[in-house]
Amino acid sequence: MQQGGIPGGKAFSRRGILIAGGAAAVLTSTRLTPARAALRLSVTEGNVKPMPIAIPEFITGSPGDVEMARTVTAVITNDLGHSGLFAPIDPAAYIERIANFDAIPRFPDWRAINAQALVVGRVGRQGDGRLRAEFRLWDVFGGQPQDGKQYQATPDNIRRIGHIISDQIYERLTGEKGYFDSRVVFIDETGPRERRVKRLTMMDQDGANARYLTRGEDLVLTPRFSPASQEITYMSYGQGDPRVYLLNIESGQREVVGNFPGMTFAPRFSPDGGSVIMSLQRAGNSNIFVMNLGSKAITRLTDSAAIDTSPSYAPDGSRICFESDRGGRQQIYVMPANGGNPQRISFGEGSYSTPVWSPRGDVIAFTKQLGGQFAIGVMNPDGKEERILTSGYHNEGPTFAPNGRVLMFFRDPGGNTGPALYTIDITGRNEQKVPTPSYASDPAWSPLLS
């Protein structure tokens, strides 16, 4: 009896010790704060300014590749600089001349010019004629590599390689996906105002490589990219009523979407690219329809005596925003993707049109008309937190970059000039003009190409 009692008690106490030890270890390992009461301060303010980044010209193996190196360096510098989140440092300020891709940079030299990030790259041709580019991103103050990749491509893709590297750097340093390796379709406008020739045109998002997709015989409007394939849908006045078309960028093949009596317009792809949503006008009112591109089945989504148009899907495909004047004035409404009861979300003064749902789902962009001014703004899908990003005589037609952080739109100053394309980030801080061959309107941003 006594014999049994003592060991039992001991066992308990030892278990107690073990538990206590374990608990202590758990406490100290989860609470990594120092044992000594260290001074603790809170820093709640910092700078909101672009990050200074140094992008020395890429190194080449042979003098014949210098042009290529210059191009890729210029593309990256331009991309990052235009994003508004980076401030490329003037190469004239560089102290160290990067000559060896594999060497560790002399960080004090880069700290001295306050570069926070340093991109070192190398580009050259391989034996098979393909180009090979690689880069390394250095954290100058931490003295560590942050990223590095290499790419191979045909030489005509040198600009794309630059955009892809820009996207990689952007994502590594901001935590958000980039948007540089993407394209824009828009309406190229030439000739006098009353006899404009409008051609469907496509270019890289930075304005390079513009090429015409239509010849300008028909009036074309509102091109939209498929989020899933190399296809564009747009509206064209050919013979008779305006129609919605589908155009394959690669093959040049085009077809009419649906065959309805009356006009179809304002087409836009569903997020999976499998159907096109548009409005169909008949007898003074227009309603929203969706057509499945595979089965050609058509579904009516709204049935009102008003003008419902400019539909745009939420990125998850669950809801649709559109504009309607059912309340008297053009306002933005949101309804389930299969139709159902629309909820009005815009309640500000003026009228709202061309709503576009951001690819990241968090906001809806719109054009707002108030007192002779056209503004581009964003609001939450529930209509809250409306913010005007830019305002002026005529701004219209917002389209989102693939990462939802930048909007492109067109601005027409009126008079004898014509419209031009601009980008603005969703903070409204960074507005940039996009270079185009001539006047340009109705931009539509593609998804990322890679």
Add this chain to the structure above:
Amino acid sequence: MGERMRAGLTVSAIAHVAVLAWLLVTLPSIRVNSNPALTVDMISDAELSQVMAGVQNGPKADAPKPIVDKVGDPSPPVKDPVPKVSDKPEIAPSAAAPPPPPPEAKPAEAKPDKAEPKVDEIAEALKREEAKKREEAKKVAEAKKREEAKKREEARKREEAKKREQEKFDTASIENRLALMDRRAPQRHASLGAVINETASLGADRANAVALSANEQDALRRRLAECWDVPVGVRNARDLVVTIQIDFKKDGSLAADPVILNKSANPVFQVAAESALRGVRRCAPYKFMPPAKYEAWQEVVIDFDPREMFRD
């Protein structure tokens, strides 16, 4: 007219003189009810924060009597009170950056026979515990105590051995706990004379020997804010508070690379953390920190909190 004026002036002059004379006689006798005069010392900001903690009515010992005659060498300050469990992994490039050249394929080395004798977990744990106890004992007391402890341990060991025979253990749970057990070196230090000799003396009751003044704290906070470029591209800054421990040298330079103390599931946390780290490193050294109060800022924990800034 002139006559009357002169008369008035004379009357006025006489009256004034009379009043003044009366005051001269009576004033000294009027009691002014006042407290005894206070002496006010003007002290500087620095002196204020040097004021020692104490009690107002503490005895003012001219020469505090030493309790311990011999004051031993104070042990060096603990460099890293919480030894890191594991080193921070180096941030590696996310993809194959080709160089440095791939190491030559190593010839497969003959693997040593790995069959080690199986360790008795419990005996191991006990040995460790014993070692720990012993170390503490060594520090605190004389050899006699150590003897006792040893004896105790031995007795206990015997007990345990006995018990092991008598009883079956749930080995799995013991192993789990052993894994959790704190195996770090004991951190308690024996009291040295310098500590024991502290006596109550005059001082403000909530003052601390070395503390940074509000101005000094603010200077550090401001400098860090200047150096910190908030990642503006980041959305949902909500859970992006980054807590960083900075260990300083006395000259204001960084004694070690700053360490991130918190974690977040937010994928952009790394970006936020790096921005804060960049800020801390970029502005080092912090030469304006007062060396006299080094103890107070040797180790600082900073919360970089952008939430206020992102409120729109």
